[in-house]
Amino acid sequence: MYMIVVGGGKVGLALTQALLASGHEVLCLEIDPHRCGVLTEELGSVVFRGDGCEAATLDEAGAARADVLLAVTGDDEDNLVACQVAKHRFKVGRTIARINNPKNKTIFQLLGVDATVNSTEIIMAQITQELPVHPLVALLSFSGMGLDLVHVEIPPDARVIGQKLSDLSLPSGSTIALIIEADKTVRLATPDLALRGLDEVVAVTHPENEDALREILTSPA
Amino acid sequence: MRVVIMGCGRVGSTLAAVLAEGGHEVTILDTNPDAFRRLPRNFRGTAIVGNGIDEGALRRAGIEKADAFVAITQGDNRNVMAAQIAQRIFNVPRVFCRIYDPIRYEMYKELGVETLSSTIVMSQLFHEAILKAPVRRS
Amino acid sequence: MSVRRFLPWSQPATQKSPDGAKGLDTRRILVPVRGNPADEEALRLAGEVTRRNKGTLYVLYIVEVARALPLDAPMEVEAQQARQVLAEVQRRAQREKFRVETEMVQARDVGSAVVEEAIEREVGLVVMGMSYKRRFGQFSLGEAVPHILQHAPCEVWLCRERIPN
Numbered sequence: 107m108y109m110i111v112v113g114g115g116k117v118g119l120a121l122t123q124a125l126l127a128s129g130h131e132v133l134c135l136e137i138d139p140h141r142c143g144v145l146t147e148e149l150g151s152v153v154f155r156g157d158g159c160e161a162a163t164l165d166e167a168g169a170a171r172a173d174v175l176l177a178v179t180g181d182d183e184d185n186l187v188a189c190q191v192a193k194h195r196f197k198v199g200r201t202i203a204r205i206n207n208p209k210n211k212t213i214f215q216l217l218g219v220d221a222t223v224n225s226t227e228i229i230m231a232q233i234t235q236e237l238p239v240h241p242l243v244a245l246l247s248f249s250g251m252g253l254d255l256v257h258v259e260i261p262p263d264a265r266v267i268g269q270k271l272s273d274l275s276l277p278s279g280s281t282i283a284l285i286i287e288a289d290k291t292v293r294l295a296t297p298d299l300a301l302r303g304l305d306e307v308v309a310v311t312h313p314e315n316e317d318a319l320r321e322i323l324t325s326p327a
Numbered sequence: 328m329r330v331v332i333m334g335c336g337r338v339g340s341t342l343a344a345v346l347a348e349g350g351h352e353v354t355i356l357d358t359n360p361d362a363f364r365r366l367p368r369n370f371r372g373t374a375i376v377g378n379g380i381d382e383g384a385l386r387r388a389g390i391e392k393a394d395a396f397v398a399i400t401q402g403d404n405r406n407v408m409a410a411q412i413a414q415r416i417f418n419v420p421r422v423f424c425r426i427y428d429p430i431r432y433e434m435y436k437e438l439g440v441e442t443l444s445s446t447i448v449m450s451q452l453f454h455e456a457i458l459k460a461p462v463r464r465s
Numbered sequence: 466m467s468v469r470r471f472l473p474w475s476q477p478a479t480q481k482s483p484d485g486a487k488g489l490d491t492r493r494i495l496v497p498v499r500g501n502p503a504d505e506e507a508l509r510l511a512g513e514v515t516r517r518n519k520g521t522l523y524v525l526y527i528v529e530v531a532r533a534l535p536l537d538a539p540m541e542v543e544a545q546q547a548r549q550v551l552a553e554v555q556r557r558a559q560r561e562k563f564r565v566e567t568e569m570v571q572a573r574d575v576g577s578a579v580v581e582e583a584i585e586r587e588v589g590l591v592v593m594g595m596s597y598k599r600r601f602g603q604f605s606l607g608e609a610v611p612h613i614l615q616h617a618p619c620e621v622w623l624c625r626e627r628i629p630n
Contacts (some may be wrong), residue, residue, distance in 0.1 A: 108535075133532060151577040154532065159404055161430040168532035183380055183404040187431070194434055209382055213408075216415050 110172045112158030112188040113179030114145045159187040169196035178204040189219045262303035265327040272297035277315035284308040331393045333379030334400035340365035347372040354388045379409040390417045398424035472572035490589025492520040497579050500550040503594035506624040511592040516563035524554045526569045527578050576612030592622045
């Protein structure tokens, strides 16, 4: 797959390296000439100097044949515009934006960005692993479908412990996808699987049902 | 009319002053409080420090009851993002934004965002002025 | 025979010469060509050294493929030109009696492609011709030459054409 990364900051650099390592064709766009020099030293011939929000730059970068555009600059407005130009001018199949202000999630979804990745929420996910609270953490949004991928840890005293997945009455549109057990074993959510304390549950849900889902999975017996 | 203006640069402050003078209820937003020195001393509107791509700041500026919203900061991307928030989230009936880049301007026009490109407008004005100006001979 | 190859992604980082390499090693020489008059002097020089040392000359025609196209795009016009230029190099090698290997390479940019090929083929010397160019009224080295000078581990000789009248 051909992927264009807009923004060569710390996130863009690490992302480009990871995508190259997984065998994709990648191009990293960076507007600042000095930063471009640093990136080229690090990444080689996959760095392109230019404004990733500008149609002319995206055209030269081959956006018309790109499968994915990932906008990961530190400015939400730039990420939004890069995704919109990619989508509407070049018909890029999948646009993914980093959002720095969690409040912007709705507007990005409304304006046709396919997925948003929210650094604040990811950091929150890290923190919640170390805190004795169990909120539902949104990992990824699929905007076209109005669905969120969320993550929740089952508290040791939860009512649902011991229940089979097929016996849970989840809110409509919510599906449990994966269970990660305390010893890091990953299991696909089959109907016969019973929940245990400290299991981590990865589920797909409508944003409006997130609270109900959390209630079911975390409330004490 | 209730008007919210984002960006208190030369154009933003002039527009705010003219509208307020004409009896309209104007609120002007800028991230930099120093920008408000461009407003006339007797400015009758409201000036608020805040970022127009932040929904909270827009609410504080009274976007929910606004009849018109104008995004006129130096940043094209910030302007189109704010304009789209005003249009799609707050359903402001009249929304305008400035875009310098002519290509982006074309695209957002196609997407239904009311935009003015000062680059295009200015070059047209100069073009007309050059063609129409009487030839001066010394 | 000219082969067509693809260089997907050139790693950066200036490489050091292998340990123990001392002085100029001219047994393996690389000459990148573009079919310009500027190639002439580089080929003459490198060919002469190769003949005397009974070494091998690698002549590469590097085609830059725009990002708008996939790296393995057909590039018919350039391939045609490359075949002609490289065939002429082969004839010259027979005439002047030096050993040559030619190849057309499709890459994203000439500079990093030359560096990568120099490393991969373990050449001791890159010889390249360049014309005298001006850009916006100023003398310009272009992008490839500075990159090669900065990153190639081996020796690099540049043959700049006379300043045209």
